[in-house]
Amino acid sequence: MLLSEMNNTQLCKMKDELLQQVNAYGNMKLNLNMTRGKPCKKQLDLTTEVLKDVDIYTNSVDEYGVDCRNYGELYGIKGLRILLAPLVGASEDRIILGGSSSLNMMYDVMMKMVVFGADEHSAPWGTGKKVKFLCPSPGYDRHFAITELLGFDLIPVDMTDSGPDMDQVEALVANDPSVKGIWCIPVYSNPTGVIYSEDTIKRLAWMKTTAEDFRIFCDNAYPVHFLDQYDTLSVNILDECEKAGNPDRTFVFSSTSKITYPGSGIAILASSKRNILSYNKMLSKQTIGPNKMNQLLHLRAFKSFNDILVHMERQAAILRPKFDIVDQILRRELEGLGIAEWTHPTGGYFISFDCMEGCAKRTVEIAKNVGVEFTAAGATYPYGKDPLDRNIRIAPTLPPVEELKTAIQVLCTCVKLAGVEKLLETNH
Numbered sequence: 092m093l094l095s096e097m098n099n100t101q102l103c104k105m106k107d108e109l110l111q112q113v114n115a116y117g118n119m120k121l122n123l124n125m126t127r128g129k130p131c132k133k134q135l136d137l138t139t140e141v142l143k144d145v146d147i148y149t150n151s152v153d154e155y156g157v158d159c160r161n162y163g164e165l166y167g168i169k170g171l172r173i174l175l176a177p178l179v180g181a182s183e184d185r186i187i188l189g190g191s192s193s194l195n196m197m198y199d200v201m202m203k204m205v206v207f208g209a210d211e212h213s214a215p216w217g218t219g220k221k222v223k224f225l226c227p228s229p230g231y232d233r234h235f236a237i238t239e240l241l242g243f244d245l246i247p248v249d250m251t252d253s254g255p256d257m258d259q260v261e262a263l264v265a266n267d268p269s270v271k272g273i274w275c276i277p278v279y280s281n282p283t284g285v286i287y288s289e290d291t292i293k294r295l296a297w298m299k300t301t302a303e304d305f306r307i308f309c310d311n312a313y314p315v316h317f318l319d320q321y322d323t324l325s326v327n328i329l330d331e332c333e334k335a336g337n338p339d340r341t342f343v344f345s346s347t348s349k350i351t352y353p354g355s356g357i358a359i360l361a362s363s364k365r366n367i368l369s370y371n372k373m374l375s376k377q378t379i380g381p382n383k384m385n386q387l388l389h390l391r392a393f394k395s396f397n398d399i400l401v402h403m404e405r406q407a408a409i410l411r412p413k414f415d416i417v418d419q420i421l422r423r424e425l426e427g428l429g430i431a432e433w434t435h436p437t438g439g440y441f442i443s444f445d446c447m448e449g450c451a452k453r454t455v456e457i458a459k460n461v462g463v464e465f466t467a468a469g470a471t472y473p474y475g476k477d478p479l480d481r482n483i484r485i486a487p488t489l490p491p492v493e494e495l496k497t498a499i500q501v502l503c504t505c506v507k508l509a510g511v512e513k514l515l516e517t518n519h
């Protein structure tokens with residue numbers, strides 16, 4: 092029965108039962124953390140199996156004669172740029188390998204826009220509200236945090252099943268020169284799992300922007316992080332931008348964080364030749380070269396891109412049951428009540444969960460009180476403010492299956508209780 096069709100007597104009875112369940116969870120002294128999308132121990136152990144016998148010390152010279160123990164090779168070693176090129180969809184000469192974090196590279200590119208401008212003809216973006224940045228929402232909180240730190244005016248754009256609402260995006264960029272960029276996660280978007288459609292990518296590449304220095308920060312964090320099977324996007328955003336006469340519009344970022352080890356992997360940046368040259372020129376003042384021994388380790392661990400896909404298939408086998416169990420519990424507990432909807436991603440690290448309007452904060456609060464912590468409600472929106480207070484990000488990857496089951500059962504109880512409380516409040 093729909094919760095909204097229950098009368099107050101039914102709602103009060105349900106509330107009592109739910110409070111008893113909540114108390115029972117409280118007595119279990121749970122301490123479960125569902126806040127971040129991290130790989131679990133089994134995934135990390137898989138990677139250890141791949142890396143542990145790779146020898147980078149007996150011979151540290153790569154196939155192009157570079158001694159990886161020494162300074163140099165600002166772009167990163169060529170063999171690895173070739174190997175990882177499919178993650179960003181660019182040829183190796185348009186790729187720079189960074190340290191371990193792509194987020195750090197995004198931050199760095201953004202800072203260069205702020206301080207130096209997009210190119211020699213453009214003024215520095217500067218900081219503060221005069222720069223507007225488009226934030227498809229729900230989206231990735233750490234993206235929004237970078238642009239918030241710089242004081243930009245963050246403009247939410249609705250996410251649809253095919254990517255950001257392009258009518259909104261086109262309208263926003265068409266007449267306002269202060270709209271300088273957009274955050275995008277084209278494959279298994281965080282947190283919805285959405286894959287951008289061909290039409291969305293083409294419109295992003297071709298749209299008319301008033302700001303000539305408009306930039307797409309395209310975060311390809313999950314290109315091989317399938318749950319079922321590997322698939323590539325039919326349109327390559329860098330190629331499409333070139334066709335559209337906007338070759339410098341897009342920076343594509345990726346990393347091996349969730350292929351090998353987060354925090355000890357390799358970050359990647361790809362863009363037009365011009366953007367890469369100009370980035371490299373500035374980078375040469377920042378560093379004498381990246382950690383090439385780690386690059387050599389990754390290069391020797393995976394002989395081909397297919398080896399990476401085989402490794403990701405083994406990771407998917409660990410993650411699939413976790414995503415399935417979340418969906419099963421949500422369906423069993425919530426289907427037919429009319430108080431929640433959630434996504435069914437085919438890859439990535441998250442499930443996006445929408446509850447009744449005005450109930451997300453309360454749901455997360457009740458869960459926290461009984462020892463289950465979810466990502467703060469609102470975190471998936473700019474400034475941490477979900478205008479409808481509906482969205483909660485579920486990150487099923489880290490906990491073992493039994494803990495995950497408990498956490499999702501707790502979530503279901505809490506979301507029902509928050510819904511019943513809301514309805515009783517509105518009925519009065």
Ligand SMILES: Cc1ncc(COP(=O)(O)O)c(C=O)c1O
Nearest residue numbers: 192193194231281310312346348
């Ligand atoms: C969309 C997205 N981008 C980037 C990152 C972090 O990437 P890295 O470890 O390369 O900094 C994450 C991590 O959760 C993510 O979800």
